[in-house]
Amino acid sequence: MSSVAQPPGQVALPHPALLALTVGAIGVVFGDIGTSPLYAFREALGQTKEGGIDAAEILGVLSLALWSLIIVVTLKYVVFLMRADNQGEGGVLALTALARRALGKRSLVAIVLGASGASLFYGDAIITPALSVLSAVEGLKTIPGLEQAIDQRGILLLTIVILVALFMVQARGTARISALFGPVCVLWFVAIGGLGLWHIADEPSILRVFSPHYGVLFLFNHGVTGLFVLGAVFLTVTGAEALTADMGHFGRAPIRLGWFVLVFPALSLNYLGQGAFALAALEAAETSGATFVNQDWFFLMAPDALRPWLVGLSLLATVIASQAVITGAYSLTQQAIQLGLLPRLRIRQTSAHHAGQIYLPAINWLLLTGVLVLVTQFRSSSAMAAxxxxxxTGTMVVTTLLAYIVVRHRWHWSRPLALAVILPFLALDSVFFGANILRVVEGGWVPLVVAALIGLLVYTWVRGRGIVRSFEERQSVPLADLAAALERRPPERVEGTAVFLTANPHNAPGALLHNLKHNKVLHERNLVVSIRTTDRPVAADADRVKMEKVDANFAIVTLTYGFMETPDVPADLGLQAAAHKKTLNPAKTSYFIGRNTLKASANEGMPLWQDQLFMFLQRNASDPTDFFKIPPGKVLELGEQVTV
Structure with a gap:
């Protein structure tokens, strides 16, 4: 979900190319998880405060955080799930496509899981910019001299200004500045790792938290409170999904190299440093008889003179992390449209050099609206963290379930082996999900509501399209039968080419039948064109255009696209024409598209309210002329009334 389109990491890369891709991956893939130290340790420790925070709690929280990074990110994602790629592409919808291919006709469960994971991602896409940028701006309060000069209202105002500017710039594209993402994030990880190492030297005994028994004892001794803490500890691994989702842009090797060489060591050092710093503060408080208070450990670790620079660098890092999530939402939406889960939306290319640089205005403004609502309603990063x-965690559960389908039915592992590998990950994900569910009242309802709304849109769109498709099939005539009838009783002929777009090319398109019925003419050349989306990210050139001749008047053309591609019908029909040594004259080519008028009914199809929702989605879907890149002046739309 990046702006850098590169070959998959399975291909052996020369060292300079590997280094460049690794730096690029660090700037995009690890932005979200890389900014977690701003708030994760503070929030997890804050959940233990009811009984007073002691050394055992600091060590327990820190041990849970480190082992979450080791098990969830390193073992599950970096080592295991990055093997489950779809032609180099990863992410929940790429995994869904793999699972659908493996299950064949039984693929409904994969579609439901994929739609659920995608719906949950939008909740993440709204929260990440709001939480990360707000937590960085809150760092201003830790700068000496600014404690009283800036209040919470000022912090909120500055956060809103930064977020609005970030979303406003999306329409212009980020190709020019994206080259800076990698170097800035490399500097960020070096800085936070160095800061942590500096404080570890003050309390070297903190390294004992690598023993998992500190975390286990903490959970055992704290009961329900331990689950609340575990939910907050999960903040340390948010962003792990990006490791697989961005495989298609960077490849396995650069992402794995970036994780093991820089990102994981830097995160571990920083969390250890925060723990050591908190232990030192606890000892000082006990010595002086003062009350130990949970603080903004990340920023306070930096010396006063360096803190303004750290706040500035954290702002840059959180903006980059937010950018990665925003472009991820664009990419996911494009995939969902191609897979038929969402209506067509306007997609703009913002770079002539990188296919991954896209902009979806509708998604951009909806995300901004959600982000601003969150910032103004929650008002602090601590309130929003819940x-x-x-x-x-919901997306991770879905990913694990899809992974089981892939390893069992596509990799053909035995059931005992598949369960032995997947069940531990699923159990851990379920524990984390259960721990976070406890925080629904505190704010956890927000992503659930967003996911439910997106899920409702997906369900309504898929069901509504199914009803319309069934109606069209009932009204249809086999194309071969129509061709034979027209051979016996030929209508008036006009010069040029007619292109009829349809979902089922073996039935006569409704637009063709209406054209014959009302205009009583047939073009000298008629192409019945069907757009097919494969379960692979990119269709091979050899598979792009397939032509089947029906008779002298008609030919069936199937255009195949991957779920990460945007159709370009005129260009690809030109390819087809060239392949058959014929030229499509743009001036003499007309495109016919079926556009039915929808009618709501309480007695047929869906409930009335769902009819209205489907009609709203249909009305606001991108014009097929724009989506398929068809010249607007060459399109005729014909259809009839359909009751949904």
Whole structure:
């Protein structure tokens, strides 16, 4: 979900190319998880405060955080799930496509899981910019001299200004500045790793938290409170989904190299440093008889003179992390449209050099609206943190279930082996999800509501399209039968080419039948064109255009696209024409598209309210002329009334 389109990491890359891709991956893939130290340790420790925070609690929280990074990110995602790629592409919908291919006709469960994971992602896409940028701006309060000069209202105003500017710039594209993402994030990880290492030296005994028994004892001794803490600890691994989702842009090797060489060491050092710093503060408080208070450990670790620079760098890092999530939402939406889960939306290319640089105005403004609502309603990163984990843990559960389908039915592992590998990950994901569910009242309801709304849209769109498709099939005539009838009784002929777009090319398109019925003419050349989306991210050139001749008047053309591609019908029909040594004259080519008028009914199809929702989606879908890149002046739309 990046702006950098590169070959998959399975291909051996020369060292300079591998280094460049690794730096690029660090700037995009790890932005979200890389900014978690701003708030994750503070929030997890804050959940233990009711009984007073002691050394055992600091060590327990820190041990849980480190082992979450090791098990969830390193073992599950980096080592295991990055093997489950779809022609180099990853992410929940790419995994869904793999699972659908493996299950064949039984693929409904994969579609439901994929739609659920995608719906949850949008909740994440709204919360990440709001939480990360707000937590960075809150760092201004830790700068000496600014404690009283800036209040919460000022922090909120500055956060809103930054977020609005970030979403406003999306329409212009980020190709020019994206080259800076990698170097800035490399500097970020070096800085936070160095800061942590500096404080570890003050309390070297903190390294004992690598023993998992500290985390286990903490959970055992804290009961329900331990689950609340575990939900907050999960904030340390938010962003792990990006490791697989961005495989198609960077490849496995650069992402794995970036994780093991820089990102994981830097995160571990920083969390250890925060723990050591908190232990030192606890000892100082006990010595002086003062009350130990949970603080903004990340920023306070930096010396006063360096803190303004750290706040500035954190702002840059959180903006980059937010950018990665925003472009991820664009990419996911494009995939969902191609897979038929959402209506067509306007998609703009913002770069002539990188196919991954796209902009969806509708998604952009909806995300901005959601982000601003969150910032103004929650007003602090601590209040918002409770809303974060549910969306991410829910997506992880879905990913694990899809992974089981892939390893069992596509890789053909035995059931005992598949369960032995998947069940531990699923159990851990379920524990994290259950721990976050406990925080629904505190704000966890937000991503659930967003996911439910997106899920409702997906269900309504898929069901509504199914009803319309069934109606069209009932009214249809086999194309071969129509061709034979026209051979016996030929209508008036006009010069040029007619292109009829249809979902089922073996039946006569409704637009063709209406054209014959009302205009009583037939073009000298008629192409019945069907757009097919494969379960692969990119269709091979050899598979792009397939032509089947029906008779002298008609030919069936199937255009195949991957779920990460945008159709270009005129260009690809030109390819087809060239392949058959014929030229499509743009001036003499007309495109016919079926557009039915929908009618709501309480007695047929869907409930009335769902009819209205489907009609709203249909009305606001992108014009097929624009979506398929057809010249607007060459399109005729014909159809009839359909009751949904």
């Amino acid at each position: 809303a974060y984990g549910i969306a991410v």
